Amino acid sequence: MSDPTCKACQGSWPSVDHFIADLGLSKVYLHDDQFFPGWTVVVFTRHATELFHLAPTERIQLMEEVNLVAKTLSQVFKAKKINYELLGNQLPHIHWHVIPRLASDPAPLEPVWRVQHEPLLCSGLDLQSRVQRLQQGIQHAR
Numbered sequence: 001m002s003d004p005t006c007k008a009c010q011g012s013w014p015s016v017d018h019f020i021a022d023l024g025l026s027k028v029y030l031h032d033d034q035f036f037p038g039w040t041v042v043v044f045t046r047h048a049t050e051l052f053h054l055a056p057t058e059r060i061q062l063m064e065e066v067n068l069v070a071k072t073l074s075q076v077f078k079a080k081k082i083n084y085e086l087l088g089n090q091l092p093h094i095h096w097h098v099i100p101r102l103a104s105d106p107a108p109l110e111p112v113w114r115v116q117h118e119p120l121l122c123s124g125l126d127l128q129s130r131v132q133r134l135q136q137g138i139q140h141a142r
């Protein structure tokens with residue numbers, strides 16, 4: 001289960017100070033880059049790189065967990081639209097980038113990867129406050 005060569009298994013990705021919640025099959029973290037405010041990553045806790053690697057009951061539960069995060073982001077950030085990107089190319093954990101797109105979005109018709117920008121790193125009180133808002137939001141949305 002705990003692979004010594006895997007950043008996610010070793011707890012070094014995503015960073016622990018970005019941790020928001022453990023939902024059961026997944027853990028939720030604020031993404032390092034907050035250029036799109038509220039950008040969150042939902043990481044499946046064990047190794048699996050495709051949805052078809054999961055048992056049907058796991059797949060259903062995982063989608064419920066992603067859905068809870070999306071609903072929370074929508075409420076907390078008053079998003080106009082939520083984007084979902086299911087990746088797992090760089091490490092063997094399915095993970096969703098769940099990204100609220102706000103009314104102030106600089107490129108609302110483009111996927112975030114195509115919007116050139118300097119990463120907006122969040123730290124200190126700003127990071128704590130954003131994590132806490134989402135923790136409370138998840139409690140409220142459950």
Ligand SMILES: [Zn+2]
Pocket residue numbers: 003006007008009010046047092093
């Ligand atoms: Zn791993």
